[in-house]
Amino acid sequence: MSLLITGSIALDTVKTPLEEHTDQLGGSASYAAIAASFFTPVNLVGIVGNDFPKPYLNLYRKHGVNLDGLQIATGKTFRWSGEYEWDMNNRKTLSVNLNVFETFQPTLPAHYRQTPFIFLANISPQLQLHVLSQVKKPKFIVADTMDLWINIAKVPLLALLKKIDCLILNESEARELMKETSLIKAGKALLKRGPKFVCIKKGEHGCLLFGKDLFFSAPAFPLEDIHDPTGAGDCFAGAFAGYLAKAGKVNHQTLRKAVIAGSVIASFNVESFSLNRLKTIKPKDIRARYKSFRQMSHFDVA
């Protein structure tokens, strides 16, 4: 089944201690759409300026991403720049220029409105609610968020939680939103705020999936050299939603497999800047790494 994805589309300038790359394709929706495209057809909703490079549009197309919901506005594309320390768990944002994204209020194309699976990638909860209000009886809604919205848009964020099926966020965000130091308590507290499932991303420690009668702990892939962590969380969430859309049904079995599919795609993404690694992977690469995940978490009965 197809998957509607909305979020930001940006031109990123990313600096690490070893490399710097300027105006690379980025934004939560870009990462999520390419990640999901390995599993299911994607309907993209977003905005770019008329400076947006054609090769990036072609990359979406090559991955079968439907661009009928992509608005190309007069002006500049959203730009973000950030810098990583030697310990790539630490990042500082250097600049944010919203440009055409500042006034983005999408109207969904008619043929998008019955997309069965929805992924609201990281943008303001107000925009996520705006998009959600235009879709008809979706089967399953996944939403991502970030610390910024917990700080400046907590009320709409809590309203959003009541309308979605699955929330994805990272560990510090989960702790902060629920005011709990224990991730287990934070995960269970979030379930009481609306979503049927909560997925807490823990970076190099993997992730946790919570649901009624469901607790799943997934490892992270043991990468020694991470070139650019930007977009890893967006790739995880996009591939997670994409896998579920492909399965067409959501149950404990498909959810667990979706978490691993998300972890697989995210682990590839950090191996190079922007979407450069995802551009090169093939279905057989995904299958092989999925198998590695099974190998590294398997143990026999007592």
Place this chain on the structure above:
Amino acid sequence: MSLLITGSIALDTVKTPLEEHTDQLGGSASYAAIAASFFTPVNLVGIVGNDFPKPYLNLYRKHGVNLDGLQIATGKTFRWSGEYEWDMNNRKTLSVNLNVFETFQPTLPAHYRQTPFIFLANISPQLQLHVLSQVKKPKFIVADTMDLWINIAKVPLLALLKKIDCLILNESEARELMKETSLIKAGKALLKRGPKFVCIKKGEHGCLLFGKDLFFSAPAFPLEDIHDPTGAGDCFAGAFAGYLAKAGKVNHQTLRKAVIAGSVIASFNVESFSLNRLKTIKPKDIRARYKSFRQMSHFDVA
């Protein structure tokens, strides 16, 4: 097969935001010995003062721990006190009084010297080497350590690494000892220093086991209420070594199962102060929690 355990035996005073308990049974060897006793016979090597409470000696005996190597010296038992914050990942040591432990230089009883499995619980690497020099052709040697020894006894610690089969340490210690921010790099670097296997404990994030052609990532049990984290790492390591001694052979399969056995016992231990929870558990409780670990990390083929 039997397991020799040496380490500290202490009377602990532990304060949490909700409770305080004085002169409770503690020390790395106490936790490790009781944890291992669920799997295999234990030969304990340690020292206490003549103030050591009889009920604690009886607890060892009840768990079948051989006390022929326990020296009861004139003087006071080693005492430690510490305080946990609301976030129990943070602990501060309030006082340390080595007492009779200060001059501890054990001579192993003759019948201990051919014990096939050895666990050197957390004490100075000099003492660990001293004990090791007295055992004859052990089959498998596991050692634990802590940040203190990395800081004040790095040379003997590195010498120890060349004589053991498996090192167990926590994530900050692994990073510090190898000067690596990546745990994957730290784990692989430690393998080059001598041990065939390295186990990195990550607290609430589970643990990682490294070996040649071996990488295993184990989850932690999702506990909501942790009453006292003291000794969790010692219990993990003791049960890990105890499980291997019971199996009598060390291969990738038994190592993975030993990691889970260690995680199971550690997860029980934090549910109450001192060894109060381990005193109450039965083999069926261990089996049931082991099964939960399988359930929470299982996912199907792609």
